[in-house]
Amino acid sequence: MHSRFLNPLSRILLVGCAVGLGASSMYGQSSSSTPSAAAEAPVSRIDIFAGYSYLAPKGTVQTPQLDGTTFSDSYSSIDYGAIISGAYYFNKYVGGQVEYANHPDGNNDGAQTAQAGIIFRFPLQGMTPFVHGLAGGVRLGGPNDEPYAAHNYTWGPALTAGGGLDYDLPFWHHRLGLRLFQADYEYFHANYGPEVAFGGRANVGNARLSTGLVFKFGNIVPPPPVQYSCAVSPNSVYPGDPITVTGTATNLNPKKTASYSWSGQGVTVSGSSSEGKIDTASLAPGSYTVTGHVTEGNKPGESADCTAQFTVKQFEPPTVSCSANPSSVKPGDSSTITATGVSPQNRPLTYTYQASAGTISGNGNTATLSTTGAPAGSITVTCNVADDKGQTASGTTTVDVQAPPAPAPKTQTLCTIQFDHDKRRPARVDNDAKGCLDDVALNAQRASDATLVVVGNTAPAPEVKGRHHRHEVEPNLAAQRAVNTKDYLVTEKGIDASRITVRTGTTGTNEVDNYLVPAGATFDNDVTGTTAVDESSVKAQPRKALAPAHHHKKKKAAQQ
Template identity: 45%
Template sequence: MHLRPVSAERSSSHTVRLAGGLLKFGTTLLVALCIAASPLSALAQALKTASTPLPEFSRLDLYGGYAYFHPFNSEIGPFVYQPINPGAVASATAYFNRYLGIQAEGSFFPDGPNDCYFTAQAGPILRYQKGRLIPFAHVLGGGARAGGPAFQPCTWGWGVTAGAGLDLVLPYFNNHVALRLIQADFNYSHVDYGPLDAAQVTGGVGEITAYRLSAGVVVRLGQQKPPPPVQLGCTAQPTNVYPGDPITVTGTATSLEPKKKLSYTWTASGGAITGNNEIANINTAGLAPGDYTVTGHISEGNRPGESATCTTGFRIHNPAPPTITCSANPSTVMPGDPSTITADANSLEGLTLSYSYSSTAGQVSGTTPTATLVTSGAPSGTVTVTCNVVDDLGKHASADTTVTIVTPPPPPVPKVRPLCSVSFERDMKRPVRVDNEGKACLDDIALTLNRDTTSKLVIVGRHSDDETADAAAQRDLNVEQYLVDEKGIDPARISMRTSGQPGRILDSTLVPDGAAFIPGDTSTFDSDSVKRVGQPYAKPKTTTNH
């Protein structure tokens, strides 16, 4: 036990001592809360971004923490009560609602210089939860057990406690754990130790004023969720109508209290609405085309969340005729070819449509969005096709498209075309003989004839001024022989003629089927009357093996 004498000048009245203690505690509490509030507010703001949702209001809080007990202006005779460190505070708090509860608390300081200091108290507590920060204040009363500052034993008396604190709910463990950052309390205890002896070391009355600081961990159990607010949804059926069509509006409410009486009201921006329960009816007779709004309201009480409103709407339509476009594919055909007619029709009212078709020529048939125009027997020119559509109300629409029937062009007239010419200028000793270069030309001619088996060949031989006319005919006969004997060309496909134009040359002309060769200055000749001399064409060289 630590004894500290007190001077006689400090023996003031109990009232002055208690008032001074309260003032000192209030100042200490204010300073502690101000120091904690600024950084802790920033911390709580940062914790709002955590993935765990913000905490609900708990029903039961269990607290345990470290405590420091500091008496002031408290003594018996010359001996002063001393601070105690360490100690502990534990409490259990049950909340009636989101703000008010009842708390039972015990403090434990078993090893202080005053031998002991214990409290067992209970009282109301008030909290205000803002996000993860929960400031609170409480007032407690009950028993206090304290040892004296001299030789007074641990004795039970009575005491009161008042103070405030601040909790920070952690975003872990589903918001069931909080840190009590500070709890600052003022304690007053009255303990009677019996008669005070002459030496003032035993007995006396201990009137202890002290402040107590603690911090620790709070376990939060249970949740106090407010009842979910009433919700109301409403629908209108049908939503698209014509003037005079009936509409039924249905309200669907949720989160209702089963025992409470419900009150429905309905209003509409147009039409006559009747009904005072979840179903209402609207008479749309006489309404102008446009959009209208229906509002429903339900109430089961006057408190917040006990009423709800819903809105829905409907549209009054002015029946419009259908619309239609008409197209043809293909739009240009040959006589007898068909064309597909397509009608693209639409009813803004969603009515059933019927189709029909007509044309100025040919025959068109169909009762669906597509029809077929048959042009057999129709004259060349433009045919107008009309697409018709009518809805359930008898309103109709039509559109036209055209199909052009064209006369097929006449087949192209085949034309003759010149082929290569064979020169006889290179071998003056054998002026009518077909040399190897000439044979190359004839090979190309034979290839052309084999590709176009219906065509014919006209060859026209010429002779120079110093030659007889038979030279031109011999050139024709030698070329014919090469084509027939070497290339297998039917001689009936080859016509031979001579020309009066001078030159040691033979011209060739391809005459397709249906084409006509214009003779010009050429003439035919009697091949039997021609006396042929020399070799007709160059023979391929043979290789002799030695």
């Protein structure tokens, strides 16, 4: 009888150990990658277990005999059985369980149990150990050792205590598991009655081993872990400026009281709430990190840390910009210089000024530049600013002193030619005028954008017989002189006719006055009292020389 019990039990234990070792190896490999994730992974709400079960009872039935004696008959192991159970979990660890197991072995030799109780599980990564305690009933048959006795199936109380180990299989989103083993101790009691050969009582202790599949339904989602973030404001300061660090915790349990703390290497943080104050007075320039901690318990996920960084800056020098108004002045005028200084730490500032020419005076952020005595051109003004720590900055601006305006071009008076030599042709340009007109032509050639104005004049003619007034003059003689002069300059000197204007004047002399009019000059503004000549009615006369008069006199004398 004992060999029937030990051999199957040994086989089941060996299989269970082998599977357990393999699963443990697999569990060790997976846990190394995410050792903390499994404890927080969702666990099932309902577990259904179905599988094979082996029952090894240990007990006897004292059966009364006809001769007044009793016969002791022992229970033997039942190698084949089935088991099914369902567990509903109220939380991650505790649930209620119902179970049915059937171990048949003939008509009058077997056990069927129906029980319910409590189950405790301990979810790990990929593994779930459990223990349970059950109570219920057993339908127990007596040992079937005929012809000595026969005991019909009888219901009695049953108690079970044990535990096991489930392994999560990677199928159906981990909804399937393998129960590596379930090892239980069971106690059965059965009263077969007082009948002879059919009665007696049985108190049986049983070892039960089971294995099979676990089907998982629903989820018990663990509470999310506490998360903590923190920020400093401002995150960049100068020594002595205050900084506030604020922590924000999420997923806190409102039924628990959270506690806060702050720390930092080389940093003093005051405060025991979600807000702290950082003292920067003694900190050297550089970057610093402050760490916050929040906790509401000692369990995983009930505390969290956060870090935030801030920078202590070196004191910065001031900056300055410089401007002039107006930026362009006439000689001797003044310009207002404005300096705009900025200190990043709002330090008091002082201002000074220098100028490359002229004189500058003033204090504060404005000064006056005087350009008296300064030459035309650009004057550079330098604006200097200094804070109370001796840090300085400079900026420049320029003021343009305009050059005096150039005088407007004027009409230039050139030479004058006379018409007193040839009494018979008083408008003829004779050879004596060549020197003057050559100079006029040279001036016109040098100033290609200038024009020439030729002004003819005439003196009153002497009184002659037949004239009523002594001061009468030959009509158009002044205009003819001007036209003849222009013709000489055009034909003899090659001056473009469009550059020469002819006019008459009122000087009362027998001459032609020549003028050079530069570009931009206005002749009528510079020389008044002249009249334009209508060149369509006054035509130029040729410069042919007269035959000598003394030839005629010599011929007449020879005839005499």
